[in-house]
Amino acid sequence: MSRARTFADLATASEAGSLASPNIVINGDMAVAQRGTSSTSTGYQTVDRLTLGVGQVSVTQSQQALTSGSPYEAGFNNFYRMANTSTSSNAGSYVQVTHSIEAQHIANSGWNFKSSSSFVTVSFWARSSLAGTYYVRINTDDGTTYYRIKAFALSADTWTKVTFTIEGNSNLTINDDNGVGLQVVIVPHYGTTFTGTNASTTAWFTLTSNEYFPDYAQNWGNTSSATFDVTGLQLEVGEVATPFKHESYGDNLARCQRYYYLAADGDNAPLGSGVAEAAAASSWVTHFPVPMRAAPSLEDVEGTNYYISWGGGATDTFDGMKSSDTSTTGVYLYNDSGLNAGGNTAGRGVIVSTNNASAKVAFQSEL
Amino acid sequence: MIYRVTNIKKAKYEKRNDVIKSIRVTFNNSNVVMGVPIVTDNMDYVDLIKQVDAGELTIEDAD
Secondary structure (H helix, E strand, C coil): CCHHHHHHHHHHHHHHCHHHCCCCCCCCCCCCCCCCCEECCCECCCCCCCEEEEECCEEEEEEEECCCCHHHHCCCCEEEEEEEEECCCCCCCEEEEEEEEEHHHHHCCCCCCCCCCCEEEEEEEEEECCCEEEEEEEEECCCCCCEEEEEEEECECCCEEEEEEEECCCCCCCCCCCCEEEEEEEEEEECHHHECCCCCCCCCECCCCCCCECCCCCCHHHCCCCEEEEEEEEEEECCCCCCCCCCCHHHHHHHHCCCEEEEEECCCCEEEEEEEEECCEEEEEEECCCCCCCCCEEEEECCCCCEEEEECCEEEEECCCEEECCCCCEEEEECCHHHCCCCCCCCCEEEEEECCCCCEEEEECCC | CCCCCCCEEEEEEEEECCEEEEEEEEECCCCEEEEEECCCCCHHHHHHHHHHHCCCCCEECCC
8 A cells, every 4th residue: 555545544534533443352463362372272262352163173273473574563463373283175164263342332432333324444464374365254243143244365474454344234233232242253264054155245244045255265274284363453433444553461451351351370379358157168259350241250270279268377278169149340259168178267257369380260251 | 053161061050048149060171160150141151041942951950
């Protein structure tokens, strides 16, 4: 893109107010990975706010350091990688990464999603080891699900900036609530079970015969060791992709913690304070650093004596914990004899922490 | 149907002070345990109920 074109686009964006629009995507720079940096599992496992979906093939997802190339020069230090570790030629194979956006974040963004003259723009950097034409999809979730897709061409092993401007549509429904509003789905591979001529590349559509996209010309899912990389994901109000809104790691982490909060990881990490109601019944409170999207699920790694409580001279090791009265701001946690608690003295205050390098406690309220 | 909570070994309601508060979920080949609150905007809870409705999961009664 010429600098004149860039300046013209920025002027247009400024006039439309979108230069000041926030990035509605959270962790678009792929900097935060509370759960870990590599996983062979699907779902939310590595980079925060991204969930991997896979069928028929095996994929390792990871957060990778970025040390050169165009997105690095644009200020990015991390990217999300999907690496094919077990191929398939099955028509039902698929690989996708999804970022789900809370409905109220769209409903209050300033985008008039009912109007065909009001726009949002998705932009991101992509790179694949396999040259070809790939697709990105936006879809709603409330009411009837509508889809809008765009093709983008990648040369092998070359970072490419992808932009996708999307108009509103009177048929769209996006509630002002904490459910799913929009999903951005970047797709290295869909087998022909999920592709066909019913998928429109020019307008919003509803699903017919499970055809999300036109047929893929190349087959990433059947290419051994193929990789697909993404960074710099942004969704903003307006019809121009403005420069990525970089933010501090701390601000980014806080936005991620609305959906996932790693409370303790490893030995001697504090979990909270409470009271021993009986020798084998202590309870304590853990507060969340930011209000979570919904009352979260507790996820703890359990093992013999992984946790400890102490107070008033007594100590008690135990294996895990249970949750009750969970809200968006905090949770009561407790143990019992089933978790091998039993060494406390009723009525004494207790402090609770991890007691093993493998102990881990997290709370998640992902979409 | 594709579920988000998979490879479940056991799911069981948990009571606290005689009131059901959560569903405790253990998994095959993992020592991660999940405590899912009984709230309809928690997607794990929604997913577990979908599996129950589909006849693919039984949540055991609380003790």
